[in-house]
Amino acid sequence: MTDEQAVLRCQSGEHEAFRHLVERYKDVLFGTAVLMTGNRALAEEQVQEALLAAWRGISGFQRGRPVKPWLVRILVNAVVSQRRRRAIDTVPLETYSHADDRPSPGETVEANLDREEIREALGGLSADHRQVVVLRYFADLTVPELAEAIGVREGTVKSRLSRALGQLREQLASGGAREAYSHGQ
């Protein structure tokens, strides 16, 4: 079933067709949400909320347009609106869970260190900058799709991306230098 066929069947109310879309895009949506928020429990909620919103809005979806950017846009809205809500309504129940930080068997120690370094550098970005990096290089949206997803002009996306990349390089370079220094001791 192509996305277009699935959308058509969703529009006539078929749950199974929607399941098809969910299975195809759930990982990219969940990953995007985790990378944006750093919180798996929250991310799960946001993905659910976004997918339900997509299901309810699917009758208005213009057939033939790409599905992924549309879903990502809904997800971004869910993340942003929840961020706004949470700024006021913090409930300190134990909703936080942590990713398994152990390296997977195939990974070399060095690759794992690289990963950890990049993770840290990403964590140092502002929410806006991290958002464009995640949507561009993880969710793999094009610049025009990204611009539409977050509601800014393409030029803004490009400049944010370029500044984010610069900042990451700077941070990784200084981290690397520190490490080289400590190795030299």
Added chain:
Amino acid sequence: MASNYGSNQEMERALREHFEAEAEDLRAPQNLWQSIEGQMDLQPTRHPVTQVRRKILGALKQNWFPMMATGGAVAVAASAVIVLSNTGGEIQVVTKEVPVERTVIKEVPVEKVVRETVVKEVPVERMVEKSVTRAPAAQAAPSYTAPAAPPARPPATTFQDYGRQPFVATAEDAVSTFSLDTDRASYQLALSWLQEGYDIEPDSVRAEEWINAFNYGYEMPADDWGFAVTSDVALHPLEGDKHLVRVGFQAAEVAEDRPLNVTLVLDASGSMNSGNRVDTARAAAEAIRQSLRP
């Protein structure tokens, strides 16, 4: 480390590789579809997810947070303690002496509030007034039919606001009791009201039943009959100068295929006279009977 991110192109490539590796750990939960499917037919105009959350939060703010604040912020969540005996035909409620630990938490003012945790005898006899060993076989479980057009308000309930528990200075009175059951009816009721498009009745929100409705992943006890006690502290989310202390009790889980003699005890006390509670209890007993394996 010999990482080289000299140009933006190299940084881009490194990021793509990085995210590809991360993707392995970022798979969506297996049951995602099931959680979504159950909500797909809810009417969005009346209660989209955000509205539902706001309603829950509103009810919490009205009843839960103020109660915790005035109560010196002590929330006790007793985890499931349902003891079904596998020896005799009668229900046994086993309360074991829990080593009384002095819980003194430094650096926060709660030490004035919480000095000792004392587990007292459970007043079971007050909860169980009459035991019924057999449900009438003729009583069939009611079949559920969705209401065609929901009434404007929830069906009449008998909830009332019992007021707030007063603050107790533990320097003067350090002993507290609680019953070892985990009723979640208040939370389940609120959920079903929301799903049918009603507001939550504020009086129906019982903090302990809402607390017990969630799984907190408490540490399990070391043996089959003891408790594990978990306690922690958090800043009050709304009033930054107060702290909340949580003391959680976890009993052993009952293994699923352990053979059991089950005795159902139905409450037939005066409080069961209102509404159709006795009928509901009978129907529930029958439903349980039907679910048992011979």
